[in-house]
Amino acid sequence: MRLDPQAQAIADQLAQSPRPDFSTLSVADYRAMIAAFPIAPAGDDGLESIDDDTLPGTAGPLPVRIFRPFGAGQLPLTVFFHGGGFVSCSIDTHANICSRLAALSGSIVVSVDYRLGPEHRFPAAVDDAIDAVRKLHARASALGADPTQIAVAGDSAGGTLATVVAHALRDGPIALRHQLLLYPVTDAACNSPSQLESADTPVLNRDMMLWFWRNYLPNEDAARDPRASPLLQTDLARLAPATVITAGADPLRDEGEAYAKALVDAGVCVTQQRWNGQFHGFASMLGTLDAATEALAFSALQLRHAFDN
Incomplete structure (x- = not known):
């Protein structure tokens, strides 16, 4: 699929760098490669505060970052899970998305630094995500x-966690209002x-996705667990309403749309x-891609509508 001019310019820059060999690449080298990639600044326009905190997770303290917009009274709460193939990225790499969503949606956004593979393989990330939402629900009033x-x-991988959380909490005391899934x-x-x-x-291809799975899942059988592959879930009724955003030039496009x-x-x-005309991860590229600004404005509006209804 043809990329739009802004996305093509980024793709041309990426093409000048050597492509990693995912048959031999180590996780440490991949994380170093990601760390060297420039991150769009988070900014704090429209935010009252950005604070780091921890939640008492079942496997130890769970770091979170709280993006609080201006607003009186109790505000809505959006719990965000970053992408990174289940093995990389953090609350730092996705601060720009969370900051923009908080400012535009009027919702407190809490970004969760869940455990990553291969040090902590599936279902550690799933357990952290579910635990985080439960703990944040219990602390909601204290958070305002x-x-x-x-x-x-x-x-991406965080979209997987979001929808698995929605399923896990479906019939419990926490009635989620929405699930926002960006190229899950x-x-x-x-x-x-x-x-x-x-x-x-650009950015993501099938060889990379297979490498992610090898470093996240403990064995081949785990790939058929609906908590890893939500498309295999046989009962999706009564889940919270969803917004699903996909990118045209993304290997995850079809599975995201099939899940929708x-x-x-x-x-x-x-x-x-x-x-x-966009590739995987485009919403992170604020300030470089107009489509990123558009997609996050659209996402924030969807959250506003969900909280207003």
């Missing part, structure tokens, strides 16, 4: 948040047309929007 107005959100990972099989055609897509369709077939209210 409304415990009846909670959404989950995430990009939903199928460890990696055999959709967009995966198989992704050898040359599965939610619709299960009777869930879904808004699905594809950004053609």
